Amino acid sequence: MRRLGSQPIGLFFIALSALAALSVVLILAIILGQIVHEGWGGITWAFLSSAPDKGMRGGGVWPALFGTFALVILMTIAVVPLGVLTAIYLFEYARPDSRLARAVNVAVANLAGVPAIVFGLFGLGFFVNFVGRNIDRLLYGGELAYGQPAILWASLTLALLTLPVVIVTTGEALRAVPMVAREASLALGATKWQTILKVVLPQCTSGILTGAILAVSRGAGEVAPIMFTGAAYFLPSLPTRLNHQFMELGYHIYVLTTQSPNVEETKPILYSTVLVLLLLTFALNAAAIVIRARFRASVRTA
């Protein structure tokens, strides 16, 4: 029988641990409460659909919102196939104790721990200075086209940063597919790849979707990797080509907070911008949680 115990020291420590848990919840509530309280009033259709004006002290966030969407869409196109293929290798092809599988697992775990700013340096050193410049040299006769910060390079940098998220969630989904489904397909004469493509992956779509959404939510909030690979302070027009620079919500927040000559004046806009970013990332996270819960329920009943 579990009893709470009656010694005062025991009760004291249980109360202390409860207090710690409570304060974490409370801290988050305070942060969110403050941002919602100050920012909610400013979110109007006009705010979402107009560009900043009066030297960023007025107007809305439309270019930053558009840039964020464009950025994460490009990122998703790059990261989902790569992440899914890696997960397929790890869970369908490799023996779990093989040296390569273990090395890949360690590399994925490590990649997840690389600081965001290091990804930013890498994006600048590899994509912009190496890949971009060589493209310019080979295809554009040395004219500057891709050897500069651009939305393409920023999205690829983010794709590498979010790769572990997609690999891990897809892996979970693959593991949830029952072994008998694979065996039945192989027994009917299907090849391994046919089995994966026609039997395993269709059961994993929601798992892969969850991974993609979590990657997008993570990518939409990261600022350090895009600071030097494509994000811009302010642009008069929206990006329409892969080698254009772009505005982004997180970077916009950083710029408004630190570069404004008068923070009190920009405060309302600032809080509303932060709230827009928060709503975006939380909505994505919530969607991922719901899809995952449904997926788990469907696996259990199947």
Added chain:
Amino acid sequence: MAGVLPEAARIARATGAARSERVIARSRLSRLAERIVEGGVFLSAWIAILVIFLIFVFIGREALPLLWDTPQPGLEAEAVTLDRLVGPTYYSDRPPAYVWQPVSTVPKYNLVPLVVGTLKATVVAVLFAAPLAILAAIFSSEFAPRWLREIIKPTIELLAGLPSVVLGFFALMVLASWLQDLLGLTFRLNALNAGIALGLAVIPIIFTVSEDALTAVPNSYREASYALGANQWETASRIVVPAAVPGMFAGVVLGFGRAVGETMVVLMASGNAAITSWNFVEPVRTLSATIAAELGEVVFGSPHYRVLFLIGILLFAFTFVVNLSGELYVRRLKERLEGRTAG
């Protein structure tokens, strides 16, 4: 008749052979396609390893020319040597000092103030986050009723999903003023403020790893303890927590690694002054924030540019070692605990 039958048989044999050859050819083709696809799968498995490798190579490629570049004539004073990176600058009229002053007539690239600043911010972060996160993890895994756990865990996930630029914003706009009013501080932005905000970014990691360590303790341990008449507190404090301490320690180490690399929070909340002092309520500048703040304005290929990439390599190498050892350690611990239940 006699001549027709063999003829028919010959034709039949020939067409049959052709058909089976076609079948064989088609299956060969699909097998080839399958090989190609599998090759693609195999190649993409290497990508994570490749990226880690490329990060080293391409950040090193921008940083390492520092070692062999001979300074242009007349610019010898700007040359970056190991001595200038770690040793003090000597003045004729002042005592020697460690100075980071990359934009000046004689640029000074001393990393000591940045390392000290990073340590100050991360120490505050870990001191703030570790007790909160570990106690919360103990509560969540050992004492909390189910419905409370269903509140705590999503809260932690939500906190983990908070973009660091939002944490930095909150620390800069709100937390800094509260701390200044509360403690009567001279500087609004300082190591304490940045450290607490950084701690918020680190709580989810320490909590998750600690909670994993606690739940990895086999239930048979708890049951044995209850069977001997111990209550919940005695079981937690003498049986479960001691078994999970190494895991919690790993969580703190991983949290420390994350705090060292975290950029936006410190960039916004620390005040960004490169001062070498151990006063925790003075502004600090960390390694990561230095890269973020200065790389945008630096001349491509200049010594300053290369030093910033050198800092990047240092950060990467440090977090790489911390993460790798933490990861391997946690994995071994888990295997040991789970092995015990099986045996």
